[in-house]
Amino acid sequence: MKKHVEALITSSLEQLQNTGKLPQGIEANIKVERTKDRKFGDFSCNVAMILAKAAQCSPRELAQSILDHLPPSSQLVKAEIAGPGFLNFFLEAEAYHDVIGDILKAKEKYGQCNLGQGKKVLVEFVSANPTGPLHVGHGRGAAYGATLGNFLSEVGYRVHREYYVNDAGRQMDILATSVWLRYLELLGEKVIFPRNGYQGDYVKDIAQQIQKNKGNALRHSADAIFTPDIPTDLQEDGSGDKEAHVDALIQKAKTLLGASDYAYIHLQGLNDILNDIRQDLGEFGVEFDEWFSERTLTQSNHLDKAIQQLKAAGHTFEEKGALWFRATEFGDEKDRVLVRENGQHTYFASDVAYHLNKFDRGFDFAIDIFGADHHGYVPRIHAFMKALGMDPNRLQVHLVQFAILYRGKERLSMSTRSGSFVTLRELRKEVGNDAARFFYVMRKCEQHMDFDLELATSKTNDNPVYYIQYAHARICSVFRQLAEKQLTWDEQQGLQNLTTLTQPQEDLLLESVSRYSEIVQASAINYEPHIMVHFLRDLANHLHTYYNACQFIVDDAPLRDARLCLISAVRQALANGLRLLGVSAVESM
RNA sequence: GCGCCCGUAGCUCAGUUGGAUAGAGUGUUGGCCUCCGAAGCCAAAGGUCAGAGGUUCGAAUCCUCUCGGGCGCACCA
Known part of the structure; x- marks a missing residue:
């Protein structure tokens, strides 16, 4: 229908160009739009106003010329000029009738098209650290990513949905150590749980499972752990250092347990939480084609290769014992460390490797869906792409703003580390999957959103x-x-x-x-x-x-x-x- | 301090990339079930599009500044 109107206008414009009333070679993209009001007809077009200058006459004058050269159409009742130079098209009612037949024939396939031409697109979303259950903040990213994937695939893209599993970092070490300490508690050891540890009850559940599997095989005495050389944890009076404290405990866990036992606890925690996340999202109707492990990047040498590529391109330098990427040359606000003084690579390094890997896998473009708090590293990802001669437009980043939960007028607080957060699972249970999915995508993703639990659950009010x-x-x-x-x-x-x-x-x-x-x-x-x-x-x-x-x-x-x-x-x-x-x-x- | 997102009806938000008289829901007020589901429909009222400049035929939309809110600014992930 819309295309029909477009064709009519295009034809008329060609006529005008052939008769010299319009200069050749101006290729304004004709925009035919639905009208805001029925009194303006069915479709309107502003091309006369846009081309008026080139035609060296008034918009209304040009509009009249376009009307005069419109080819006849059985679907068209009339076309007229309105306002400053709009062309309004009134269609026969029959013009709409074909749609009904089309819908009834195509059924659940109606609306599909080949706009995407089978291009391969990777959509990465959620990618929450597997250190605890998903909370309501992740829910918005999950709903948005899954829905976006649905739409892209509906218009003809081949969509690959991916969850990047951060299974290699310090946060995972903190989790493993937290699990171990809870396990020791179960065995009766007097441990003082670190402030920076993961406090949630799910940690105790994992510890219990380990106890069931291993008995007391992983036991070490509290005295052997909390030795005087461990820096003191943050105290009520503000003294102490919670970061240094927990890092020392991690080291202690690694040395006392040995590589193999430590890896066991680490893996146990990872698997348990990942399974929970997978199940949670599955129930939410959010499925992934791939759960991409960060650790495989190191194991498969992708990480080293990525760093070598940046080095070879001459965009790195060494300073204070660390290896840096010269990100400032590519639009970032500061240079970024790739390899730390202690020889360990940074999160950014594996992110470089990961994104290189995405494009190595043959995707035409990639979409990252991040929480708004991650917007800071959009420039650095684009920076390394530019540094390696890649078109940064091949990666689109969409930032999802936070949702603030309300119950009626009351604002619900969400603090993650303390364990008192509202989980996605709790939210789903309270409002149901349908309402949760709907409310999450009801607003533009970059729009801050108020999520009112009362409204979402109401069945009597206007939901x-x-x-x-x-x-x-x-x-x-x-x-x-x-x-x-x-x-x-x-x-x-x-x-x-x-x-x-x-x-x-x-x-x-x-x-x-x-x-x-x-x-x-x-x-x-x-x-x-x-x-x-x-x-x-x-x-x-x-x-x-x-x-x-x-x-x-x-x-x-x-x-x-x-x-x-x-x-x-x-x-x-x-x-x-x-x-x-x-x-x-x-x-x- | 610097950067990103945002500011539209009492409240929650649209506004299809610069178009016609700025629209919905909710709330308020008043109507509509002998009838396929009233979780519905109809009507009224409600606005300096945060503010000030600028760009042009035309700005809620684009540019600059100011004010206000959210989030970032690690050899953490």
Whole structure:
């Protein structure tokens, strides 16, 4: 439909160029848009205003010329000039009818297209440290990433979803040490748990499992651990150093346990938490094609190779015993350490290796979805890509802002380390998966968001999730009624009688549902699933209005079949849209 | 101090990349079930788009500054 209007304008413009009224070679991309108001017709175009200068006449004058050269079209009722020079197109009602047939024919495939041309894209998201359960902050990234993946794949990209598992760093050592200390507690050792350790109860659960498997084989006395050479932990009065304290305990664990036993605890913790995360996300409808381990980068030499590449390109230098990347030459605000004085590589080094690896795997482009607190290292990733001669546009970073939880007016605090955070699992349990997925993507991702638990759980108040699901369920209910009345729906006859749909509510609903595939594309190419959310709300509204105004199951069979075609198409669009959002389209509620 | 995100109705947010009279939900007020599901519909009221300049036919949108909020600024991850 939209394409048809575009074709008409293009044809007219070519005519004008051939007759010399427009200069050759100006290639303004013609933008045909849905009108904001029905009184402006169905589609509008601003090309006359844009090209007025080049044509050396007023916008309205040019608009008139364009109108004069429009080729005839059976779908067009009229086209007129409005305001400063808009071209407004009024279409025959029949122009919308094809959409109904298309939807009913394509069913759950309706809305798919080949915009992405099969290009391979890697979407990395969540990637939370496996040091504890996911909390509500991770939930937004999970919902957004999964939904974005759905949209990209719907418009023809080959999407690879990936979770980067930070299984190699200091945080994991802190976890392993925390587990070990809890284990010793279980055996009756008098340990003083470090402030900087992981406090959550899940650590005790892992310790218990280890005790079950290993008995007291990993036991060492508290006296042997808390020796005088360990720096004191942070005290109430502010003295001491919690970082130095925990680092010393890690060293102690490694030496006392030996490499193999330490690795056992480390792995036990990692596996337990990763399994928990995997299950949590699975229940949330978030699946990954790959869980990419940071450790494999070191084991497979990717990390060394990456560092060598930067070295070879001459973008590194040594200072104070460390190896640095000259990031400032590529737009970053400071240079970054790759290898520390103690010989250990930094997180940034493995990130370089990881992103190099992504592109080595043959992806056309990659998308990183980070929490907003990570925005600081977008420039440094782009910096090393530039340093190695890669096009930084091949990596797009989307920052997801935090969600602030409210219960009614009360703001819920979230402190992670203390263990008093709200987990994603708790949230899902309280509000349900559908509402959680919906609320997370309801807002633009870079928008700060208030997540009101009370609103999300309300079934009586106006909850947007239920509002849309209700529209779907209502249509299903109509078809149940039809069966109860021993009536059937003749789809073919309905399609042939769509001209009987002359009610104003039918007009509006038809117009609304015809936008569906445009909305899928807009959501995908802008990386903004919330566009779909707002559309579905709007579509549901038109359905409810129609429902209140007209009876669908009427005696007049052709009219009845036509109306059932219309609402059946609406049901399909609602179902497809909800599926992309990861929300279920229920048949009754 | 420097950088990133943001500021739109009482509240929560849209505004399709510069278009027409700035829109929804919620809240407030008033209507609508003998009828396919009232978790619904309709109507009214509600605005200096944080503020000030600038760019042009035209700005909530782009540029500069100011104010206000969130988040970053490690040889941590």
